[in-house]
Amino acid sequence: MVPLPTRRATIRLARAVAAALRPGDLLILSGDLGAGKTFFTRALCRALGVPSAEPITSPTFTLVHEHAGSLPVAHADLYRIGDEEELVQLGLRDRRGEGAVLVVEWGAPYAAALGGDALLITFEVAADGARRARIEAEGGRAAALLAAALGGLGTSA
Ligand SMILES: Nc1ncnc2c1ncn2[C@@H]1O[C@H](COP(=O)(O)OP(=O)(O)O)[C@@H](O)[C@H]1O
Ligand SMILES: [Mg+2]
Secondary structure (H helix, E strand, O other), rough: EOOOHHHHHHHHHHHHHHHHHOOOOOEEEOOOOOOHHHHHHHHEEEEOOOOOOOOOOOOOOOEEEEEEEEOOOEEEOOOOOHHHHHHHHOOOHHHHHOOEEEEOOOOHHHHOOOOOOEEEEEEEEEEOOEEEEEEEEEOHHHHHHHHHHHHHOOOOO
């Protein structure tokens, strides 16, 4: 569990994850509306060098936004996705194969369809407003990514 008492703490987490990313990595972001999924993605993209003039917003209607940093990032929001057929048509799994990092909001039901081996980050806001991230690795590469990211953060779990 990573406490996120300030936006700064979320930016720090995003920087630590960004520094550990490799082409084709899959990040699945969960949490209620307003929990910080897009905020985290924006900080991650900035850490990868996406210029601050380029807006990073929730791809709620367009479903996927592409950003070019030191790694290409495909940022998706699957809240409105109908079924796995529609997901295939978005070509996200192919983007991974091409070396893009996939950052997927509301993607938890589709981890396997996206190719698996996912780092799952769940943003939680407690009743008293306290924010934190629960981070789990589902697969070998994701476990290595998690260890490297937490190492960069100076946290052990
Ligand atoms: N510690 C924090 N980490 C991330 N966002 C925070 C934090 N504290 C407050 N916020 C605010 O919470 C909101 C999160 O919104 P957003 O990232 O769009 O959520 P989601 O994409 O999960 O719906 C932003 O307005 C952000 O400024
Ligand atoms: Mg969002």
